[in-house]
Amino acid sequence: MKSARESDRISQFREGFRSVGEIQDARVYGRDPGNPYHDLLYWVSQELKPNLTVELGTCTGGSTSYLAAGSTGKVVTIDIETRPSAIEGLAKFGNVELIHGDTRDPVLAAEIAKRGPFDLLFIDTDHTADQVKAEMALYGPLVRKGGIILFDDIRMHPCMSAWWDELDEEKLEMPELHWTSFGVVFR
Numbered sequence: 001m002k003s004a005r006e007s008d009r010i011s012q013f014r015e016g017f018r019s020v021g022e023i024q025d026a027r028v029y030g031r032d033p034g035n036p037y038h039d040l041l042y043w044v045s046q047e048l049k050p051n052l053t054v055e056l057g058t059c060t061g062g063s064t065s066y067l068a069a070g071s072t073g074k075v076v077t078i079d080i081e082t083r084p085s086a087i088e089g090l091a092k093f094g095n096v097e098l099i100h101g102d103t104r105d106p107v108l109a110a111e112i113a114k115r116g117p118f119d120l121l122f123i124d125t126d127h128t129a130d131q132v133k134a135e136m137a138l139y140g141p142l143v144r145k146g147g148i149i150l151f152d153d154i155r156m157h158p159c160m161s162a163w164w165d166e167l168d169e170e171k172l173e174m175p176e177l178h179w180t181s182f183g184v185v186f187r
């Protein structure tokens with residue numbers, strides 16, 4: 001059973017984000033008006049003030065730009081394919097480290113773990129249950145108590161949707177962000 005305190009944290013999170021609107025920051029890019037989770041990434045970074053954010057799935061770096069602009073802490077972002085557009089787009093941020101690698105690789109995860117506990121983890125790779133389970137097994141335990149894990153597209157595939165429904169964590173679903181929904185886990 002969840003405590004009243006944990007429930008307060010969820011409702012404060014939901015209410016806090018409700019009034020945020022589109023982030024106005026000249027450094028960010030890649031926002032999709034039909035799926036404004038990038039605004040949430042920026043807002044969470046501002047609120048949580050993470051020393052270390054880890055993102056799984058950089059793609060062209062749009063989400064990374066929001067995570068990096070919202071915080072002065074380090075943002076480590078991992079992708080199996082490092083795209084030139086991400087390198088170019090993120091060059092303006094002194095707090096971003098791009099890592100080329102497979103998020104399912106335990107050697108890479110052990111290397112990232114040496115940076116210290118994560119305050120914020122954003123999981124946004126292939127949105128399948130097998131992969132998100134592997135990523136949560138490797139990276140989930142590295143998120144400190146009081147930290148946050150964010151997931152895009154939790155309902156893109158039925159298998160991931162079932163995984164989310166069964167996930168036994170203090171969690172919030174934000175279907176208003178995106179038709180494939182968005183998940184937040186509170187540690």
Ligand SMILES: C[S@@+](CC[C@H](N)C(=O)[O-])C[C@H]1O[C@@H](n2cnc3c(N)ncnc32)[C@H](O)[C@@H]1O
Binds near residue numbers: 059
């Ligand atoms: C949906 S995109 C990320 C979008 C980005 N986070 C954003 O919001 O702008 C998914 C990314 O995950 C990467 N990816 C998929 N499987 C991966 C794996 N096993 N390891 C690392 N990256 C992976 C893909 O190359 C792709 O760039």
